[in-house]
Amino acid sequence: MRLATWNVNSVRQRLPRLLAFVERWEPDVVCLQETKVADADFPSEPLLARGYSALCHGQAGRNGVAIVSRLPLEEVARALPGSPVPEDARVLAARVDDITVVNIYAVNGKEVGDPAYEVKLAWFDALHAWAASVVDPAGRVAIAGDFNVTPDDRDVHDPDLWRGRNLASEPERTRVRALTDVGLVDLGRRAAGDVVGPFTFWDYRMGAFHRGWGLRIDLVLGSALVAERLVSVEVDREERKPTAGEGKPSDHAPVIVTIDD
């Protein structure tokens, strides 16, 4: 199975690139974040024409997640129990083949000290509690999405600059470690080994992509039975370039995970 995750920053703005992406990679499943569209306005038809159905949990203008698949999808959940922001569309889970795919768009947190940062930590606590009760350690589970956290300093272009700041602070990293302690493996890090990156996000401002100022915040966590079948994890870095396709790029690059069937 080929499973991708991509924060598209508006699925309608990114539609030509999304269609080109599925034709280029032929993924079985794509988890999208920041679709920024109500379910009724999700662009299902051009995806259906390419053999992909979509399950969406959206809202107008902000947040929004969707799972796009060429394999049958069976919805498992569309809410995070105990979320401090229950009105936000941030979670969607579905059964695909023999894998439970959980698509998440984590709270950004703005900056350490901001009330939104405390909401972020509480949101991860709710995710951990839910995962600990729902994720069957003996089952096949993948939690994919925009975590808005760099798991450690290898995931940051300049650790000294980022030390202690939102996206790199210790309390958020502790929350992500709590998820891996449930028995989930960070597949991107396992595939890459002990190197810097590969990054998946570059801010739109300051020419961050051109300057290499990236972060690895788009992750796929897999249960043991998924991790043992891991073949590869790739980042479609080309897709972040303004010249890579029609229209402007998202500030995130897609991550593509291949798992042996």
Next chain:
DNA sequence: ATGTCACTTTACAAGTGA
């Protein structure tokens, strides 16, 4: 560190969230 982008609104500019 913030040189941009996408969205919204009693809309033709400014605020917001990232």
